[in-house]
Amino acid sequence: MTKDKHGSDGGSxxxxxxxxxxxxxxxxxxxxxxxxxxxGDTVTAQRFVDLQQGDKPHLGFRRAHAKGMCVSGHFESTGELASYSTAAIFAQGHTEFLGRFSIAGNNPTAPDLKAPVRSFAFVVNPATSQEWRVAMNTPPVMAVATPDAFFQQLQALSPDPITKQRDPEKIKAFFKAHPESKAFNDWKAAYVPTNSFAAERYHSINAFYLHNEQGEKQAVRWQAVPHDDYRELAELDKTSADALQKQLAQQLKSQSVKFDLLFTLANNSDDENNPTIPWPMTRKTVNAGTLVITDWRPQAQGKCGEQNFDPLVLPAGMSATADPILRARGAAYAQSYRRRATEKLLYGQSTNSQGEPNVSN
Amino acid sequence: MSVTKGYSAVSRTLHWTMALLLISMLFLGLSMVQSLAVWQVEAVALHKSFGFLALVLVIIRLINKALSTKPELPNELPAIQRLAASVIHCGLYIAMLLMPLSGWLMQNADGRVVHVFGLFTVPNLVEADIKYFALFRELHGIIAWLFLAMIFMHISAALYHGLIKQDGVMSAMLTGKK
Incomplete structure (x- = not known):
């Protein structure tokens, strides 16, 4: 291509x-x-998080599930999942975890009992190749199967910027255009929120693969199933905006809170890449062990506040399916995490509990 | 006419291998932080692995640079252009070092280990800390754009020498001859 002055022909x-x-x-x-x-109109991680945070972001807080509390404890493995996955956590024994209960929404001071979705996230073996970050929600399935459709769902559910009201017509039209949301809507219609974070079932929603020593893989979903043998459930102060947090703190004073981690194994007729379809109840389940929660902290003081619970951080012995929603979560979580991290660095203590700049600063 | 030869075969191989690798990495980086596509997960994993490779390569390159003589620029080149060339070259080397380092550090500050091609993990350089994450994450982004701007200037200047001036500056890196 290039001819220098020794070349006979440098081109005109x-x-x-x-x-x-x-x-x-x-x-x-x-x-x-x-x-x-x-x-153009491509839905990017940035546009997604823009939509989640609304026009007045709460600085320093995660853009989704902004309000929550830290918990900690240990996972007691039964060892029953070890033949399906080489992940260290499933070998018989104890593993410490850091967790977080939260409610859906971008407002870090929203009333606990108004939120439609509750969540339980945890992380084990941080900063090692055995690290596992888990983010679970109360619904067992997604309403839609792709990030684009999920974006449209959030748009349809967003309150009008002027009236601050949701538009029921828009919501109806969205779900009509997305018949795959049936299982989700059926769940929603039947769902009765409990009086405690400790009494909910939390679902992985997306499916993942387990890999064993023999190199075999198995598609799974899991759920955290609450123990129901509490001596008594602490009372819920329904007038408090922090009702669920106070209730759990009270509960932990008298005894630890436990969840079994129940894995459902897909068979060949289940599509592990579609998070809108529930798997039949007849599928084999394996109880991997028990999450024992023994302590809590407000998220401003606990480590969980700074934790990015990106569900794509998986230990050796687990991997992500091709589920498009699952695979979109990494970039979206990273974008939310980057924004709040940079806000913390720049504004630090100069924001209040709402993530608004302090007047005095 | 300069008597100094062009770059050695080792230097040229390192230059063009890294050019291909780093431009691919920069373009991949720009798109993968936005993309919600299914390939994003593998893209991030590859970006980390190749980022570590880029760090190894720049260290080898700096050693090679210290051990070899650089071809002279043409005598007729104005002082200001000589200065610009050395500033950009220096900036490019700094960016080549800081890109993988800031990437490695931001991963550790987010509490993640860096896996290299599924073969091994590299040691954690810092404890998990959201403010360190913010610092290294923003640096990674800012340096990427400065890097691209310098590459743009570098390519422009090289092509100007190669196509317009035809003074042997570009062929020193292309063919090793002047």
Whole structure:
């Protein structure tokens, strides 16, 4: 391509000038292309998190499930899942975990009992190749199967910016256009919120693969199933905005709170890549062990507040399925985490519990 | 006419291998932080593995650079262009070092270990800390854009020498001859 002055033919100057301009313009265009300048309406992680945070972000808080509390304890493995996965946590024994109960929404001071979804996240073996981050919600399935449709669902559910009211027509139209949301809506219609974070069932929603010593893989979903042998459930102060947090703190004063981690094994007729379809109740289940929660902290003081519970951080012995929703979670969680991390670095203590700048600063 | 030869075969191989690797990494990085596509998970894993490879390569390259003589720029080149060339070259080396280092550090600050091609993990350099994460994450992004701007200038200048001036500066890296 290049001929220098020793070459017999350097091409005419005009051609060479054109080549120069074309080459550097191509590089600049490629850069803009990969930076998303020509993305148009593509739903990106940034647009997703923009929608989640609304027009007035709560600085320093995660953009979804902003309100929560830290818990800690240990996982007592039964060892029963060890033949399906080489992950260290499933070998018989104890593993410490850091957890977080939260409610859906971007408001870090929202009333606990108004939230439609409750969540339980935890992390074990942090900063090792056996690290596992888990983010579970009360619904067992997603309403839709792709990030684009999920984005439209959030748009349909978002309150009007002026009236602050949801538009029932918009919501109806969305679900009508997405018949795959039937299982989710059936669950929603039947779901009765309990009086405690400790009494809910939390689901992995997406499916994952377990890998064993023999190199075999098994698609699974799991759920955290609450023990119901509490001497008594602490009372719920329904007038408090922090009703669920106070109730759990009270409960932990008298005894630990336990969940079994129950894995459901898919068979060949189940589509592990579609999170809208429940798997039949007849599928084999394996009780991997018990999560024993012994302590709690407010999220501002506990380590869980700074934790990114990205469910794609999986230990050796587990991997992600091709479920498009699952695979979109990493980039979206990273974007939310980056925003609040940078806000913490820049504004630090100069924001209040709502994530608004303090007037005095 | 300069008597100094062009770059050695080792230098040229390192230059073009890293050019291909680093431009791919920068473009992949820009798109994967936005993408919600199913390939994003593997893309991030590859980005980390190749990032470690890029760090190894730049260290080898700096050693090679210290051990070899650099071809002279043409005598007629104005002082200001010589200065610009050395500033950009220096900036490119700094970016080559800081990109993988900030990436490694931001992963550790988010409490994640860096896996390299599923073969081994590299040691954690810092404890998990959200403010350190913010610092290294933003640095990783800012340096990426500075890096791209410097690569743009570097390519522009090289092509200007190669296509317009035809003074042997570009062929020193292309063919090793001047």
């Amino acid at each position: 100057l005009i051609v060479r000038k054109f080549l120069l301009v074309a080459s550097i313009a191509s590089f600049a265009t490629a850069t803009l292309y990969f930076a998303g300048a020509f993305n």
